[in-house]
Amino acid sequence: MKKFFLMLIAAGCSVLAVHAQVAPAKNEGTMKEVVTRLQALSTDRAIEKAYLHFDKPYYNPGDTIYFKAYVTAGERHELSKISGVLHVDLVSKNDSVMQSIVLQLKNGLAWGDFALPNYMSKGNYRLRAYTQWMQNAGNSYVFNKTIPVNGKSISQVYPAKAASNKTDVQFFPEGGTFVAAVPSKIAFKAVGSNGMGVYVKGTVVDNNNAEVAKFTSAHLGMGQIFITPEEGKTYKAKVTYPDGSVNTVDLPKPEAKGVSLSVNNSDLTKLSIDINANKPYYLDNKDKEINVVIYSGGVVKTVKTTLDNQAIGFDLPKKDLSSGIAQITLFSGSGVPLSERLVFIQNEDGVKFTINSDKTTYAAHDKAHIVVNAHTALDKASVGNFSVAVIDESAVQANEDKESSIFSDLLLTSELRGYVEQPGYYFNNVNTDTRNNLDVLMLTQGYRRFQWKEFLTEPTAPMAYQPEVGMQIKGTLVTKDGATIPNEKITLMLSATGQTLTTNTDAAGKFNFLGLEYADRTQFLLTIDNKSIKNKTKLILDKTDVTVPLSENNLPEGKIDEKLPDYTAADAEQSTPTKTRELKPVNVRTKQSYRSSSLAGAGNADQVIFNKDLKNFPSLSQALNGKARNIDFTDGKAYMKTSLAIANGKTVLEPMMIVIDGAITNSSIDNIQPGDVSSVEILKGANATVYGMGSGAGVMVINTRQGGEVAEVSKEMAPGLLSITPKGFYKAREFYSPVYDVAKKGPAEGRTTIFWKPDLITNEGGNVAFDYFNDGPGQYRIIIEGIDNSGNIGRVVYKYTVQ
DSSP states (O other): OOOOOOEEEEEEEOOOOTOOOOOOSSTTTSSSHHHHHHHHHHHOOEEEEEEEEEEESSSOOOOEEEEEEEEEEEETTEEOOEEEEEEEEETTTTSOOEEEEEEOOTTTTEEEEEOTTTTOOOOEEEEEEEEEGGGTTTTOOOOEEEEEEEOOSSSSOOOOOOOOOEEEEEEGGGGGGGGGGGOOEEEEEEEEESSBBOOOOEEEEETTOOEEEEEOOBTTEEEEEEOOOOTTOOOOEEOOOTOEEEEEEEOOOOSSSSSSEEEOOOSEEEEEEEEEEEHHHHHHHTTTTEEEEETTTTEEEEEEEEEOSSEEEEEGGGGOOOOOOEEEEEEETTTTTTEEEEEEEOOOOOOEEEEEESSEEEETOEEEEEEEEEETTTOOOOOEEEEEEEETTTTTTOOOOTTTOOHIIIIGGGGGOOOOSTHHHHHHSSSSHHHHHHHHHHHHHTTTOHHHHHHSSSSSOOOOOOOSSEEEEEEEEETTSSSSSOOOOOEEEEEOOOOOOEEEEESSEEEEEEEEOOBOOOOOEESOOGGGGGGGGGEEOOOOOOOOOOOOOOHHHOOOOOOOOOSSSHHTTTTSSOOOOOOOOOOOOOOOOOOOOOTEEEEEESSEEEEEGGGTTSSSHHHHHTSSTEEETTTTTEEEEEEEEEEEEEEEEEEEEEETTTTTEEEEESSSSSSGGEEEEOOOOOHHHGTTTTTTTOOOEEEEOOOOOOOOEEEEETEEEEEOOOOOOOOOOOOOOOOOGGGGGOOOOOOEEEEEEEEEETTTTTTTEEEEEOOOOOEEEEEEEEEESSSSSEEEEEEEEEO
């Protein structure tokens, strides 16, 4: 083999995925053109990603989900300055939005929370986060995280069942080519009907049924085979499944004339890249130019040589590459992509944390003093804004291999197609096995045929979505007949202070107040300045909701009812009905877009009444009276006209069960202001039975407004004057951290999240300290995550004992 070491030509090409489309140019088919196109992407289409750090891995009903959002721009993971707005949704297990908030991003950072209803049914919920700019790539970079809720439900929990027992096995030649007479590496992946990896083993035989190789899964159904295919032969894999059954799968047909690209990623310091051509290809292309393009961390590196040998190789130092996925592509001299390989680089280039606690072991309720130093691999101080969570791991057990982290999300799963099982495994305890198995993952799940043709030939698609830098209030000024009115002055006034902003309508009668910063539920007045036309015109507000269409949760982890460790003290605090009964599963008829806390899910109520029909009434019972069909209201109680019961020998009306944001209550519905209600769902008969005993008189589910979920126009105060309450930025609640009197220490409170601080800011020396009080005995776990000001990613886990 011809082996050499080349100095690489590096071209700065930050931020963009290479599969984006660019406009065709005159000099197509040259390597200069490939590099030029990649460089052009860096200024046009920056990628934004979001990662959310949560306070703990799963929750109970009544818990608060605390999270810190990190939004990055580009493949160097620098905190984004593109977007100023982040949308975050809590999605039910029935795939409807339960709560939605809007957060203000400052230098790519924000934090928020969701209060879970006290009576949620057990299951896998979901939290997603996105910016408007992300929508230019569809759902590719929308953050999605499964949120297990370990609730006590009055309805029976039915584990998800697989549609069949079929296991899918696929084989992937390295580089996408399987060339006759060239040593080849073929990766395989076996996936069960539930989407999880399945252990398989087997043999490879040729068309004469002669055995040429054996294989066995090494990790989560993945493995690899080494084979040199012979010209004129075909190959099959005889796969043996866990139940002993056997199936035959055809391997790709070897190419009679071809060239392959292989990469050895086992060395910690370098990549060994080999180009192997079989004899027919070599003879046809001898001494012709070939090129290798390496795309890593937004930087393009190229290697140019000639095919003067059937086997050519070179080494590439890993220190020249960024941690994460690197894409290596072999091109012909005319710019035709021939073979491609993805590899994962794990350099020591992230933030390193040193944690010191004032004690190695604490007593219950002791105060903990934690000192943290953050530094880079070069021992330079790491200055940044991090987040820290402390949990009682004895109560909230965690599987670090299954957990996602800031490393696995930003560097791995956001760049691969499909579901990555146990992402934490590849980062928690990096060793030879984890590196080898990660390389096989790149060969299977990172496998792509080619997307270069579209990249090199198709025109640039226009950017449909622009970044949101702040909130906006926009609309149109029209006559009573609907004709637009241009060049009129519109004033926006903050009701509380009288501060004003003004703008003029454009030629189409439209007005827009951009880049606003205001809290959710802030009241404004919107008025027309020209008094002479006030009685002849009206203001129409545009809907400013940019909600991404909600897709069904097809992730395997969203379909599996995994047994979660029970909370200890926290479970005891949940109110549970004294009697329950087993119920039949509820059939969800249609997906609805409104937020629902109903156990039946959105779209399964007999009647739904929305905020617009409720807000202008003095009490909720008055608002519902006459709208809720066949229901009477007395003293804040709701009664179905057909719900008769016998009590002490007398026939009486039985009140409906009232559920407010998932919590069953006996209080009056008039304790809630009509304007604070998002929707009211009425469940009767079979639809109500999901709530078990006590639902015979029907169920009224009241969903209150959450995080900006308000009607934008409150009402017209006078001609040309609107009172509006537009969606605004959610203000995160402060985490409650108790302070104990040393002389009066009480029993453990059963807290599972002991401490949460989303703004852990290191100083110029990379240092920061924080204090909190422990709860009861247990094994405690500190998790710090974040990104420093230079785009270095960091995570650390530190454990200690409370006796």
